[in-house]
Amino acid sequence: MHETAFLIGQIFNGFSVASLFIMAALGLALSFGLMRVINMAHGEMLMLGGYLAYLTLLVVPGPLGILVAMPVAFIGAALLGAVLELTVIHRLSARPLDTLLATWGVSLILQQAARNLFGAIGVQVVAPSWLNHTISFSTGILSGLTLPDTRLFILAVAALILGGVALLINKTRLGLYVRAVNQDRPIAAALGVNARLIDLCVFALGTGVAGLAGVILALLGPVTPTVGQSYIVPAFLVVILGGLGSLVGTTIASIMVGLFTALIEIYVDVSVAQVLLLAFVILFIQIRPQGVIAVRSRALEG
């Protein structure tokens, strides 16, 4: 294979991994911006989305099953997210570190529940035939480059979700409230914005998007009780790199992490890549501790 083709292939891989990170990190970043809490059970929303895709395909087999699975996974994960917000996160939200620990407890319980329900080995979701093609180049400089349809599909879904959320935040009334609460919670609340409800909506939206991402993950490999875990740690790093609750920052950070991982894996194996990614993050915060997009705060602490 031509070297350029290989490199372009890796860059393409990087972008498709980045799309997964965007979908996984979007909810984390939005809620973090609003409430300063991180939901450690967010990875299990991916897992839930995967299992919901599996179940949906049992009910609706055939080529369009996956399209049915997506709204099902979104709604399922959003509902679970709403329950989680109402029961655990809201009552702890003044204590971000405790929220982290409590939601980690939730994550453990969800993983174990999946293990008991579906087994530890995992279930397989077969990609529909219309996603089974690959675009291959056999001539010229790109000779040998193959772009699987599933990966293109991931890119398209991520772009759609990102566009949708951006529209929601920037153009709708709900989005206006979200931005208001983001900037100054007490003032927004004083002006009559129901900040509580905004928290809940954004949280549920974020977990719903993670559920959607879970459907995509199911197309790439088996759904296991710990499938979310392998994506959630890079997603956390994305949140750190992105800057407080910024959509643009999260997107750029996802692409950075995705590309970094894909390109570094040309030279080193996956485990070393993980170490280098962490080193990259630590190096990055030496230069830009406030993240890709800086947000100013007037509070003494925070």
Added chain:
Amino acid sequence: MKPASLITILTLALGAAAPWLISSYELSLLGRFLAFSLVALGIMLTWGEGGILSLGQGVFFGLGGYALAMNLKLAGLNLANGDMPDFMQWSGVSALPGFWYPFANPWFSLVCVVLVPGIFAAAFSWLVFRRRIGGVYFALITQALALAFATLLVSEQAFTGGFNGLTDFSTFAGHDITSQGAARVIYLITFLLVVASYFFLRWLLGTRFGTMLRATRDGENRVRFLGHNPLPYKVVAFTLAGMLSGMGGALFTLHAGVISPALVGVVPSIEMVVWVAVGGRNVLWGAIAGTLLVNFAKDEISSALPSLWLYALGGLFILAVSFLPGGIAGLFTTPRMPRFFQRRRQEAAE
């Protein structure tokens, strides 16, 4: 005599007499859990008093454990002859890697048990804290560290023993460590180190350092705008916690006869926090009691109903953190409440 000092003396006497009071199986469990409690003491120092939550203490535990295990693995081998640990031969390594050589010396290993985690903790925390990355961010970065460390240990099988870790030890500095007598000695050393660490931290938290650490937890910027640099207090606390974890890891390796990636990764690291959350994050004896309690419970539950343990652990986290933020020790004492317990009340007052 005050009841508190009476309890202290009784506990010390019971702990010291334990090798002759309980079965050797129970003693080995107690020894392991006491080794864990060194980690817990470090978490109490950083998280409870310093407000720094690390989800990666397993890394320092592992560094200490592996530093000693490398020596135990080399014990009895004739290095000049080209002898190698068994797993290296199986992995097809041709010669002992250079960084293994110094660990043939037991004293070098012992120094490394404390120094390697200490230096690594200092460098890591300095890099992160100097750019004022703290709170949730720090927790997430330490978790990524735990993940990277465990994955690296697994993948570099030829140098680390991979997934199985390092095991099958027989002697340390020429002494047999497998006999029942040795088990008692190792237990007593562990017990002594826990007691010494307890009193050391009690002294430390009573000094102005302790006050500064709590002040930094309460309001890092306020401390800064009073003319103090909060960085060294945080780095020193984190470094001490790393060293305690390293010691714990080494002692655990002696008790359990094994150190492996499964003991140092993301899940074990966060489990270490639950010991302290249950026991009480602001009370030294709470950290130790929580470690013993949670681990004995784990031993009971997971041998009877293995899948139940993860539910129990998850539930324990949610309940302890939501309803008992002071932990068990919080029921007996009135610890100084960190800011986050009071914020609600403060908000209500304003």
Added chain:
Amino acid sequence: MNTAPLLTLENVTVDFDGFKALTDVSLSLAPQDLRVLIGPNGAGKSTLCDTIIGRVRPTSGRILFKNQPITALPEQDIVRRGICRKFQTPGVLPSLSVMENLLVSARKNRAWWLAFSSSPPAAEQERAEEILETIGLTDRRETLAGSLAHGEKQWLEIGMVVATDAELLLLDEPTAGMGPQDTQRTADLILSLVGRHAVLVIDHDMSFVEALNGYTTVLHQGQILREGTVSEIRADAAVEAVYLGRAKEDVA
């Protein structure tokens, strides 16, 4: 007496991504001066304080303290030079006792490796006791600062700022959330500090500003609008237009 200014701001501009919080502000404060800074919400008063103590860095211009530029110093070093600030929402250390709060503030040798002693030097302890009395919290000595009443927190923080022995104290809305009685007490407390320290007070409660009766600077939309005595400011039509008129209505 030394007439060289203690603090000088030279053409300080602060630009938050296009929003000019401060434009070309020049200001000078003599040692042991009492200066009052007033202005409507959003005039840039807190930003001015933030800039002096290094929390916000000026986009252009410079700040001199005792004729030394401090614009680029780390925050804690600015404090060590002799500037300390009280924040708007009281910045006490809630899980430390009142006394501990004062002792942390009074700590003179701030090197961390000298922190491993169990008791502070006698001089610092005496000073803390003295301040405890000045701020009227002697009977709250061992109370955790987090459980103090709002007004008590304000006084404690003033006490902490004083305990650093800084030559310049910046007090950001020290009477926020106080009743008239407490406001008067606070004014007396601040007046008792003048002479030992230079004090810059930010507030917008006119009765309080009148009680302090210091030289007053009016800030409006990030710029200095007027400077003068309280009565001059009271009589100024431009000030009245942007600020006092509205404040009067608010009171009425």
